[in-house]
Amino acid sequence: MLPHLRPALVLLAALTAVTGLAYPLAVTGIAGAVFPAGAAGSLIERDGRVVGSALIGQSFTGAGYFHGRPSATTAADPADAARTVPAPYNAAASAGSNLGPTSAALAERVKGDLAALRAENPGRPVPVDLVTASGSGLDPDLSPEAALFQVPRVAKARDLPEDRLRDLVAGKVQGRTFGLLGEPRVNVLALNLALDDLARR
Amino acid sequence: MTLNGWLQIALFCAVVLALVKPLGWYMTRVFAGERTPLSPVLAPVERGLYRAAGIDAGHEQTWLGYGLAVLAFHLLGFVLLYAVLRLQAVLPLNPMDQPAVAPDLAFNTAASFVTNTNWQNYGGESTLSYLSQMLGLTHQNFLSAATGIALALALIRGFSRASARTVGSFWVDLTRCTLYVLLPLCLVYALFLVGQGMPQTLAPSVEATTLEGARQTIAVGPVASQVAIKMLGTNGGGFFNANAAHPFENPTALSNFVQMVSIFALGAALTNVFGRMVGDERQGWALLAAMGVLFLAGVAVTYAGEATGSGVLDGLGLTGGNMEGKEVRFGILASALFAVVTTAASCGAVNAMHDSFTALGGLVPLVNMQLGEIIVGGVGAGLYGMLVFVVVAIFVAGLMVGRTPEYLGKKIEAREVKMAMLAILCLPLMMLGGTALATVLPAGLAGPANAGPHGFSEILYAFTSAAANNGSAFGGLSGNTPFYNGLLALGMLVGRFFVIVPALAIAGSLAAKKTLPASAGTFPTDSGLFVGLLVGVILIVGGLTFFPALALGPVVEHLAGAAGQTYPAGG
Numbered sequence: 001m002l003p004h005l006r007p008a009l010v011l012l013a014a015l016t017a018v019t020g021l022a023y024p025l026a027v028t029g030i031a032g033a034v035f036p037a038g039a040a041g042s043l044i045e046r047d048g049r050v051v052g053s054a055l056i057g058q059s060f061t062g063a064g065y066f067h068g069r070p071s072a073t074t075a076a077d078p079a080d081a082a083r084t085v086p087a088p089y090n091a092a093a094s095a096g097s098n099l100g101p102t103s104a105a106l107a108e109r110v111k112g113d114l115a116a117l118r119a120e121n122p123g124r125p126v127p128v129d130l131v132t133a134s135g136s137g138l139d140p141d142l143s144p145e146a147a148l149f150q151v152p153r154v155a156k157a158r159d160l161p162e163d164r165l166r167d168l169v170a171g172k173v174q175g176r177t178f179g180l181l182g183e184p185r186v187n188v189l190a191l192n193l194a195l196d197d198l199a200r201r
Numbered sequence: 202m203t204l205n206g207w208l209q210i211a212l213f214c215a216v217v218l219a220l221v222k223p224l225g226w227y228m229t230r231v232f233a234g235e236r237t238p239l240s241p242v243l244a245p246v247e248r249g250l251y252r253a254a255g256i257d258a259g260h261e262q263t264w265l266g267y268g269l270a271v272l273a274f275h276l277l278g279f280v281l282l283y284a285v286l287r288l289q290a291v292l293p294l295n296p297m298d299q300p301a302v303a304p305d306l307a308f309n310t311a312a313s314f315v316t317n318t319n320w321q322n323y324g325g326e327s328t329l330s331y332l333s334q335m336l337g338l339t340h341q342n343f344l345s346a347a348t349g350i351a352l353a354l355a356l357i358r359g360f361s362r363a364s365a366r367t368v369g370s371f372w373v374d375l376t377r378c379t380l381y382v383l384l385p386l387c388l389v390y391a392l393f394l395v396g397q398g399m400p401q402t403l404a405p406s407v408e409a410t411t412l413e414g415a416r417q418t419i420a421v422g423p424v425a426s427q428v429a430i431k432m433l434g435t436n437g438g439g440f441f442n443a444n445a446a447h448p449f450e451n452p453t454a455l456s457n458f459v460q461m462v463s464i465f466a467l468g469a470a471l472t473n474v475f476g477r478m479v480g481d482e483r484q485g486w487a488l489l490a491a492m493g494v495l496f497l498a499g500v501a502v503t504y505a506g507e508a509t510g511s512g513v514l515d516g517l518g519l520t521g522g523n524m525e526g527k528e529v530r531f532g533i534l535a536s537a538l539f540a541v542v543t544t545a546a547s548c549g550a551v552n553a554m555h556d557s558f559t560a561l562g563g564l565v566p567l568v569n570m571q572l573g574e575i576i577v578g579g580v581g582a583g584l585y586g587m588l589v590f591v592v593v594a595i596f597v598a599g600l601m602v603g604r605t606p607e608y609l610g611k612k613i614e615a616r617e618v619k620m621a622m623l624a625i626l627c628l629p630l631m632m633l634g635g636t637a638l639a640t641v642l643p644a645g646l647a648g649p650a651n652a653g654p655h656g657f658s659e660i661l662y663a664f665t666s667a668a669a670n671n672g673s674a675f676g677g678l679s680g681n682t683p684f685y686n687g688l689l690a691l692g693m694l695v696g697r698f699f700v701i702v703p704a705l706a707i708a709g710s711l712a713a714k715k716t717l718p719a720s721a722g723t724f725p726t727d728s729g730l731f732v733g734l735l736v737g738v739i740l741i742v743g744g745l746t747f748f749p750a751l752a753l754g755p756v757v758e759h760l761a762g763a764a765g766q767t768y769p770a771g772g
Contacts, residue, residue, distance in 0.1 A: 004273040007372050010254035012277050012344075015379055020340030023384060024426035028403060031395040031425065039401045041421040041449065043409070050409045053419055055398055055448040058411045065412065069529070091419040092406060093327045094443035096526045096554035098677030100655035101511035102758055104767040106525065106557075114517060128514065128521035134528050135446030135536075135554045141529040145520070180208060182454020183532030192412055 044189070052189055057140040059089040060192065064157035066142070066150050068188045069129055070113065072097035073137035089138060097133040120153050141185035144173045158199060168194055202508045206534035210500060213458070213538065214493075217465045221489065224466060225473025231381040232354055232374065232474070234258075243380050250376055261367035264709025267355055268702055270371040271348060275315050275698075278344060283311040285337040286329075295330035296405035297420075302328060305686040312690035314338055316697035317345035317579055319431070319438030319549055319672035320689060322681040326420035326441050331403060338438055339427045343387075346434025346467075347378040349581030352701055353471055356585045359708030360609050361479045363716040368708045382467070383434065390463065391429040398452035399425040424449055432463040435579040437549030437672045445539070445552040446528055457531055457552060461539055464548045468577040471584045479609050483727035488587055491735045492576045496545055499565040499576070503537040506562030513767060523562070526554030537562060540673075544569040547579030549672025556651075556659065556675035560759035563675070564751065567662055570669040572743040573628055579670065585704045592621040592707065594731075594738040598724055608726060610716035617710060620703040627699040628668050629746045631692040635664035636750065644684035650677030653768030654761065658754035663689060668696035 031039040042054040052058050057068045073095050075087035087093075099106035113131040127145040147169045155162040172191045176182050230237050251258050262270060285292070286307040290300050302310065306322055313320040314337070323329060329338070351374035358368045395401045400421040407419040424440045428450055431437060441447040451457050469489060476485025508522040527536045536553035543550050544566035555563055569576060575587040591608060596618045599606025606613040639645025639660045648663075649656030659675040666673055667689040674680070680689065725731065 004270045007254040007256050008270070008273045008277050011250065011256075011372060011376065012274065012281065014250055014253065015344060015376075016281065016336065016340045019343040019379065019384065019430075020336035023387065024335045024339055024423045027388065027391045027395075027426040028401050028423055030392060031401040034392070035395045038395050038398045039425075040404065041400045041402070041407055041419060042398050042452075043407060043419075050407060052409045052411055052417060053407070055452050056417075056419055057448075058409075058413075058417055059415060060413060062413060089417065091417055093324065093420075094441050094447045096443065096446065096557060096676065098554055098556040098650055098675070099525065100556060100651040100658075100675075100677070100758070101513060101523070101559045101563075102653060102655055102762045102767050103513065103651055103770065105770045107513040107767050110514060110517065114519075125518060125520045128510075128519040128524045129529050131519065132514075132524040133526065135526045135552065135557075136441075136443035136448060136528065138443070138448055139528050139530075140448055143521075143529055176205070177454045177458075180205065180212065181458050182530050182535055185529045189412070196412065 044193070046193070054187065054189065055140055056091050057089050057138050058189060060188065062157070063153055065192045065195065066147055066154060066188055068142065069139050070109070070131065070133040071137040072133040091138055094136045094138055096135040096137060117149070121149055124149060140187050140189060142188055144169065144184055144186055147186045147188075147191060154195070158195070160198070164198070168198065202504055203534070206504060206508075209534055210538060213461060216462050217469055220462070220466050221469050221473050224470035225477060225485070228382060228470060228474050229477045231377050234377075237381060239381055239385060247376060247380055251372075254372065256370070256372045258370070258373050261370050263366055264355065264368050264705045264712070267368055267371045268705045271352070271701065272698070274371070274375070275348070278341060279311050279315045282314060282337050282341055283307050285333055286310060289330040289333045292330070292332050294332035294335070294403065296403070297330070299328060299330045302333070305683045306681055309686035309690045312693050313672065314341035314436070314438060315345060316670050316693045317349055317434070317436055317547070317582065318667060318670040318693045318697070319436045320667055320680075320693065321438060321442070321444070321672065321674065322686060324442045325439050326422070331422055334427055334440060335423055339430060342427065342430040342434050342436040342438070343379055343383055344375070346430070346436060346580050347375050347383060349579055350378045350382070350467070350471065351375050351581065352704065353581035353584040356588055356704055356708040357475050357478045359711035360611060362712045363714070365712040368705070368712055383430065386433055387426070387429040390433065391425040393459070394425040394428055394456060397456040399428065399456070400449050401425040421449070428460075431550060432460045432548065433467060435464055435468065435546050435548040437543065439550065445550045446554065448528075451552055454530055454535065457535055457539065460550070461542050464542050464546045464550070465577050467580045468546055468583045471581065475584060481727065484609065487727045487732055488584075488591070491732045491739075492587070494732070494736050495572070495576045495739070496541065499541045499545065499569055500538060503541050503558075503562045503565040504534060506559040507533050507537045509559070511559045511762065513762070523557070523559050526557030528553065540566050541569065543673055544671055545574065545576035545578070547574040547582055547669065547671050549666065551673050554676055555662070555673060556677045560755045560762055563658065564755040566673065567658070567665055567751065567755065568743065568747070570665045570671050571628075571632065571747045572739055573625065574669050574671060575739065582670065582700075586700065589621045589624045589700075589704060589707070590739050591735060592617050593625065593742070594735045595724070595726070597738055598734055604722060607717060607723060610719065611711050611714050612717065617707050620706045624700045624703040625742065627695055631668035631695050632661070632665045633747075633750055635668070635688055635692050636661045638688065639664070642684070644682065647682070648678045648680065648685060650679065650770065651768065652770065654754050654758040655768065658758065661750055661754050664692055667692035670696050
C-alpha cells in the first residue's frame with residue numbers, strides 16, 4: 001500500500017479543502033448575496049422582533065389561534081439532563097414520534113386528541129393530519145380541511161363571524177406546485193399572523 | 202390513491218428517463234478523458250492536483266492495485282473524519298459550542314460516511330458543529346460517492362476491454378468524478394435549494410419569540426451545500442435529525458421532487474455510461490428496464506399501503522391515509538414515492554418517518570435494501586451490484602441450455618461466479634446475522650421503541666440498512682449505544698468493502714479475457730427475455746434469503762394490525 005500513500009494523502013487533503021471548505025463557503029457567499037432572506041432561514045419579524053420562521057411550525061395552544069399538528073419533539077429535562085420531556089415544536093431538535101402502525105401508545109394518543117376535537121366541533125369528519133405527528137415535529141402546514149375544522153373554535157374565542165375566518169383561510173391556501181406536485185396546504189404561522197392583523201384593524 | 206398521485210409518479214419517471222442520455226453522454230466523455238465544456242476551467246486544476254500528488258494520469262492500475270488504492274484512501278479518510286468529530290470542540294466554526302462527539306458515536310459516524318451509508322446515530326443539529334458538517338460530512342459525501350462511481354467504471358472496463366491487464370486509475374477516476382461531475386452539479390443545485398428556502402449560513406441558531414410569547418430556538422447552518430451532495434451522491438446523511446422531513450432540509454413540494462430526481466439521476470445515467478462504454482447502448486437500457494420493473498412494483502405497494510392507512514387509525518372515522526410521521530406539504534404520495542426511491546438507490550435520506558409507515562408500506566423499503574440496492578442503486582454501487590447479479594443470471598441461463606455462459610462476448614466462468622456469490626452472500630450474513638445477535642443479547646433488546654413484531658422490524662431494518670449502506674432507519678430504535686454503534690459500523694464496513702473487492706476481482710478477470718464475437722448461439726442480453734430472467738433471479742435470491750425474517754416482522758405485523766391487535770411501548 002506504500003506507493004499509494006502519497007497520492008492518497010495529497011488527494012485527500014486537496015479534495016477535502018475543495019469540497020469541505022471552498023465549496024460550502026462559496027455557496028454561503030453566493031447564497032447570502034442572491035437569496036439573503038432564504039439563506040438566513042426565512043425569518044419573520046414583527047415590531048423589530050423575530051417571531052419565527054416562515055418554514056418552521058410553532059406551538060399554538062390558545063383557543064384564539066389555529067393550532068398546528070401534534071409534534072413529537074422533546075427537550076432535555078431541566079430537572080435531569082439525562083432524561084427528555086415533551087417539548088412540541090422544538091426547532092433545535094427535530095424528530096418524529098416513530099410510533100409504529102400497531103403501537104398502543106399511538107392509538108391512545110390519537111383517541112385522546114380525537115375526543116377533544118370532536119367535543120369542539122361535533123359531527124364533522126376529522127382530517128387525519130390534525131391527530132398525527134409530523135415527521136420533523138416542525139411541520140409548518142395544515143391541510144385546508146384541518147384549518148377549516150378549527151374555524152368554529154377560533155371564531156368563538158375571537159368573537160368573529162365564522163364566514164370571515166373561512167375567507168381568511170381560503171385566502172391563505174397554497175395550491176399544488178404547477179397544479180401537480182405536493183398537496184394543498186395552509187401555513188399556520190402566516191394564518192395566525194393574518195388573524196392578529198384582522199383583530200388589530 | 203388518486204389520479205394526481207399517479208401523475209406525479211409518471212412525471213418523476215419521465216424526468217429521470219429524460220436525464221439518462223445527456224448525463225450518460227457527459228459522464229462517458231469525462232471518464233474517457235475527453236474535452237468537455239468545463240475543461241478550460243478545470244483541466245489546469247486537474248493537472249495541478251496530479252502534479253502535487255505525483256500521479257501519472259496515463260498510468261493505469263491492475264484490479265488489485267485499484268483496490269489497494271481505494272482501501273488506502275478510505276483508511277486515511279476514516280482517520281480524518283474521526284479526528285474532526287472528536288476534536289470539534291476545539292476547532293473553529295462551532296457557534297453552538299457542541300462538545301466532542303463520543304468515541305463510539307464518532308467511530309460509527311466515520312464508518313457510516315466513509316462507506317456512503319450515512320446512518321444517523323448522531324442528531325445533526327444537536328450534536329455536530331458547522332465544521333464537522335462541512336469538513337467532516339460534506340467532503341466525505343463527495344468522496345464516497347466519487348469512489349462508488351469509480352468502482353463502477355473499473356467493472357465496466359472489465360467488460361469493455363479485451364486481453365487487458367489494467368482496469369483504469371483510481372486516482373484519475375476519483376479526481377475527474379469529483380471535479381467534473383459532482384462539484385459543478387452541486388454548486389448549481391445548492392443555489393436552487395437556497396432559492397427554495399433552504400438556509401445556508403454560518404450564523405448561530407436564531408432565538409425567536411413566538412406569537413404566544415414562548416421562546417423558540419431555531420437551528421440553522423450551512424444546510425444547502427450539504428443537502429445537494431447528500432442527494433446527488435446518494436449519501437443521505439441529514440444536516441438535521443429529521444433529515445429531509447425537516448422543513449429547512451426540504452422546504453417545498455418542488456424541492457422534494459427535485460431531491461427525488463437527483464437521487465436517481467447519476468445512478469440511472471450510469472447504465473447509459475455502461476452501454477456506451479461496451480459499445481451498445483441497448484445493454485444499458487436493458488439493465489435500467491430490469492431496475493424499472495422492480496421499482497414500479499415497489500412504488501405501487503407502498504403507495505397503496507400508505508393511502509389505505511394503518512390498523513390503529515382505521516375505524517376512528519378519520520379522513521386521509523396514514524399521516525403519522527409525514528409532512529403536509531408532501532402528503533401521502535410524495536412521502537411513499539420518496540421512501541421507495543431512497544431505499545432503491547442506497548440514499549437513505551427520508552422525508553417521512555419509515556418507522557411509522559404501515560406494515561406493508563415499510564416492507565418495501567426493507568426489501569429494496571435486502572435485494573442489494575440494485576434498483577438504480579447508490580451512485581456506482583447500484584451498477585456494480587446489478588452487474589454482479591447479471592453474472593449470476595447469465596450463469597443460470599447457461600445452466601438451463603447447457604452452454605458456457607457469455608455476457609457481452611466474455612465467457613462467465615467459475616471464478617466470476619464464485620466472486621459474484623461472495624459479494625451477494627456477505628450482505629445477508631451481516632443483515633441476518635446482526636439481527637439474530639441483537640434479538641438474543643440484552644444490549645440489543647434494549648434498542649427497539651415499539652414492542653412485538655414492529656420491534657423486530659426496527660432491529661432488522663437497522664442491520665439491513667447498515668449492510669446495504671443505505672442509512673435510512675426505523676428511527677425508534679435507540680441506536681446510539683456502544684453495542685449498536687459498534688455492530689452497525691461493522692455491518693457497514695463489511696457491506697461496502699466485501700462487495701467492492703469481489704467486484705474488482707471480477708473486473709480484473711474479465712478484462713484479461715478475450716472478447717468472443719456473437720454467434721447464433723449467443724443469448725441476446727438486450728431482450729425482454731433477459732430482463733425477465735434477471736428480475737426473476739434477483740427476486741428468487743432475495744426471497745429465499747429474506748422471506749423468513751420478513752415473515753417475523755412486517756408480515757406478522759400486517760396480519761396482527763388487520764385483526765386490531767396493538768402492542769404496548771418498549772422493547
